[in-house]
Amino acid sequence: xRKISVIIIILLTCSGIAAVPINIFHTNDTHGVYVPRIIKSxxxxxxxxxxxxxxxxxxxxxQKAPRSLYLDAGDQQTGSIFSALKHNGAVGGRVxxxxxxxxxxxxxxxxxxxxxxYANTLKLVQLADYPFISSNLQDKDxxxxxxxxxKIFTLDSLRVGVLGLTLEELPEKVKRxxxxxxxxxxxxxxxxxxxxxxxxxxxxIVILSHLGQPADSLLAMGLDDRIDLIIGGHSHVQIxxxxxxxxxxxxxxxxxxxxxxxxxxxxxxxxxxxxxxTLIPMWTPEIMAQTALGSHLQSIADSLDTEMGxxxxxLPKDWIxxxxxxxxxxxxxxxxxxxxxxxDYQADLALLNCGGFRKKLSKGPITLKDMHEMLxxxxxxxxxxxxxxxxxxxxxxxxxxxxxxxxDIIQSSAEGWKSKRSCFGxxxxxxxxxxxxxxxxxxxxxxxxxxxxVAGQWDKYLGFEPFDVQxxxxxxxxxxxxxxxxxxxxxx
Numbered sequence: 001x002r003k004i005s006v007i008i009i010i011l012l013t014c015s016g017i018a019a020v021p022i023n024i025f026h027t028n029d030t031h032g033v034y035v036p037r038i039i040k041s042x043x044x045x046x047x048x049x050x051x052x053x054x055x056x057x058x059x060x061x062x063q064k065a066p067r068s069l070y071l072d073a074g075d076q077q078t079g080s081i082f083s084a085l086k087h088n089g090a091v092g093g094r095v096x097x098x099x100x101x102x103x104x105x106x107x108x109x110x111x112x113x114x115x116x117x118y119a120n121t122l123k124l125v126q127l128a129d130y131p132f133i134s135s136n137l138q139d140k141d142x143x144x145x146x147x148x149x150x151k152i153f154t155l156d157s158l159r160v161g162v163l164g165l166t167l168e169e170l171p172e173k174v175k176r177x178x179x180x181x182x183x184x185x186x187x188x189x190x191x192x193x194x195x196x197x198x199x200x201x202x203x204x205i206v207i208l209s210h211l212g213q214p215a216d217s218l219l220a221m222g223l224d225d226r227i228d229l230i231i232g233g234h235s236h237v238q239i240x241x242x243x244x245x246x247x248x249x250x251x252x253x254x255x256x257x258x259x260x261x262x263x264x265x266x267x268x269x270x271x272x273x274x275x276x277x278t279l280i281p282m283w284t285p286e287i288m289a290q291t292a293l294g295s296h297l298q299s300i301a302d303s304l305d306t307e308m309g310x311x312x313x314x315l316p317k318d319w320i321x322x323x324x325x326x327x328x329x330x331x332x333x334x335x336x337x338x339x340x341x342x343x344d345y346q347a348d349l350a351l352l353n354c355g356g357f358r359k360k361l362s363k364g365p366i367t368l369k370d371m372h373e374m375l376x377x378x379x380x381x382x383x384x385x386x387x388x389x390x391x392x393x394x395x396x397x398x399x400x401x402x403x404x405x406x407x408d409i410i411q412s413s414a415e416g417w418k419s420k421r422s423c424f425g426x427x428x429x430x431x432x433x434x435x436x437x438x439x440x441x442x443x444x445x446x447x448x449x450x451x452x453x454v455a456g457q458w459d460k461y462l463g464f465e466p467f468d469v470q471x472x473x474x475x476x477x478x479x480x481x482x483x484x485x486x487x488x489x490x491x492x
Contacts, residue, residue, distance in 0.1 A: 019266035019273055020158045022204070023065035025058060026263070028073035028233030029110070029255035032083025032095055035301055036284045037256070047284035049257035051098050052294040057260045057280055058102060059289075065264075067155045070103065071162065073233030073252070074110025074210035077124075079358065081308055081372045082300065090123035091116050091378075094300070100129040101293045106151055108133050108164030108208035110233060111173035115377055118178050122146075133164030133208060136190030138183040145182055150194050152201045158267060161202030163191060165209045165219075167234060172407075175379075176456050187211070188222050199226045204267050210234045213252075220245040228272050231261070242277050253279055308369035312481070313488035315366055319374070321357035323408035324401070329361070329374075330354045334413035336483035337381070337449055337476070345383050345470070347449040349435055351394075353461060355408030356453070371484065375477045379451035384466030389442040392433065397463045407460050451476045 036047035047053070062068055076099060077083050077092045087093030092113075099107070109132055114121050125132050125146045137145035153160045167173070168184050185193070191207070198205060205227050209216050212234035220230060229242075229249045236255035242263075243250040249272065253261035264276040288294070319329035330352065338350040359374040391414075398409045414435045433440040448466070455466050 019268045020156075020203070021067065022155060022158055022160070022265050022267060023061070023068040024206070024229075024231075024261075024263040024265065025061060025068060025070045026073065026231045026251070026261040027054070027070075027253050027257065027259075028210075028231070029075040029236050030054075030072070030257050031075060031079030031112070031255065032077060032092075033257045034080060034082035034094075034098070034297055037258075049282050050284065051102070051257065052288065052291070052297055053282045053284045054257050054260060055102055055291060055293055056285065056288050057282055061260070061262060061280070067158065069105045069153055069155070069160060071206065071208055071231055072099070072104055072107040073208050073231050074108045074166065075112045075233055075255075076107065076110070078112035078115050078376050079256075079373070080376075081304055081369045084372060084376060084378075085300075088123075088127055090120055090127055092120070092124055093127055096124055096127040098293065098297070100127075104130045105153065106131050106133050106162050106164075106208065108210055108233075109137060109146070109166045110210045111167060111170055114170065114174045114178045116178070118181060121178070133162055134166060135163045135194055136165050136168075136185040136187060137170075138185065140181045140183075142183070150198050152198070158204065159202045161198040161205045163194060163198065163205070163207050165190065165207060165211055167211045167215070172457060172460055175453055187215075187219050191223065191227070195224075195226060203270050204228050204265070204272070206231060208233075213237055216250050216252075217243065217245050220248040220250060223248060226270075229263075238279055240277065240279055242275070249275070251277060257282060304369065308372065309367050311365040311490065312368055312371070313366050313484045313490065315361060315363050315488060318363050319357075319361040321354065321360065323355040324405055325354070325409070326411060327354070327357075329357050330411040331413075333357065333480060334411045336480060336487070338413040340479045340483055341381065341383070341449045341472075345449065345472075346447055347383060348446040349448055350413040351448050351450045351454060351462070352411050353408050353454050354411050356451075366484075368481070371477065371481055375480060377453065379453045379476050381449065381472045381474045381476050381479055382452050382455050383447060383449050383468075383470040383472070384455055385445050385447055385468040386462075386464055386466060387442065388440045388444045388446060390462070390464035391435075391440065391446065392442065393463050395433070397461075410454070410461055 033049050034051050036050035039046045076095050083092050083095050085094045131148035131151050132146040133148050133151055134145050135149050139145045150163045165187055171179050206229045209230050210233045216230050216232040225247050227248050232252040237252045238254040239251045253259045259279040262278045265272050266274040317328050334350040334352050341347045358376055361370055401407050401409045454461055458465055
């Protein structure tokens with residue numbers, strides 16, 4: 001009887017029925033978090049995240065898992081001063097250097113990989129030792145943007161096929177000129193284009209998705225059972241237990257290096273037959289092994305603290321951004337931009353999108369580093385003209401965006417909205433609007449100071465196409481720095 005059992009096990013193994021285990025580690029939306037975040041709870045102080053902590057946990061988990069992959073679902077860039085550094089010819093090159101050191105197996109493009117320019121994105125791809133997999137982004141020659149529509153990984157007897165998707169709304173998330181040479185295929189069309197050839201070469205198929213929720217779930221509803229797993233990004237959601245949608249598992253690891261996702265899978269006959277999912281909280285241990293990456297990052301952090309860590313101003317109140325409401329920071333930024341440009345450029349008002357402010361700053365001392373991380377996008381100041389009636393229309397658009405939240409709202413510097421309404425049209429309707437102390441004239445042409453992202457995305461933000469557009473060539477960051485130092489700078 002024992003001999004028969006052994007024969008059956010051998011036959012099952014030879015026929016491919018025996019389960020093959022694999023571990024998949026995953027991150028998403030890491031946003032250049034190069035040092036841990038300090039968290040205080042009572043008298044206790046802890047540190048969470050950062051690249052060296054990520055390296056620590058990856059090393060620990062890899063030692064337990066001889067057969068593994070590390071995959072990332074995009075948005076490695078934008079959010080810290082570290083990701084704004086230029087290295088080897090690319091802004092964000094230091095971030096790529098880190099993921100090379102972490103032995104990342106593959107990533108897909110997030111929208112923030114395109115924040116600077118088309119050329120900068122291509123340079124990031126060139127610097128990476130790992131592929132940026134893109135199944136739905138095509139260059140002007142109809143080839144996969146970045147050169148890798150899918151990737152097959154062979155781990156002993158197991159073959160893993162990985163595809164990648166980036167959100168179709170990409171031209172609305174970045175400056176349109178950055179992606180004007182890119183064609184974005186519908187998600188299912190892109191997957192179907194490559195699925196047959198990937199399936200022939202794979203036992204397990206994974207989609208790296210930077211679409212967000214609920215787009216991942218909607219995508220899964222339209223896919224067939226050859227797809228096993230979607231690792232998602234963009235929405236910053238933490239999925240402790242993978243969702244099962246139409247037979248496809250969906251997971252995501254939060255954001256900002258706070259968690260390392262770990263999937264322990266058994267694969268049998270091209271299907272996941274069992275799994276265990278863990279989101280490992282990346283609390284920095286008190287004692288970590290010193291590594292080359294850790295030493296390198298500490299050296300850069302020390303240099304940045306020296307160059308960028310000096311106090312430049314004292315804020316009189318907290319600056320806490322909110323995409324869908326006027327705040328102290330959005331109001332100050334709009335008024336500061338107008339103050340900077342109204343004399344030389346005869347601007348009447350300033351318009352800024354509230355989603356452009358990305359870091360909470362507490363009342364008290366702030367540094368150059370704080371301002372860089374508050375305004376991380378590299379937008380350039382522009383001026384344009386519009387009619388008073390366009391501004392009235394914008395008021396209605398803002399009210400809708402504040403309620404439905406398809407896009408962030410626009411902050412105006414106009415005093416007519418300052419005390420009576422919250423950020424253009426939010427609050428009780430009124431019969432008149434005022435700019436520079438005068439009732440708005442629907443037929444008058446007004447000069448607006450803004451930046452190139454708002455001007456380029458006029459159809460979703462403004463509802464009117466600006467005319468007489470004038471580029472200043474100045475970064476909004478530089479204009480804001482001059483104003484914050486002028487208004488709140490340290491007194492000599």
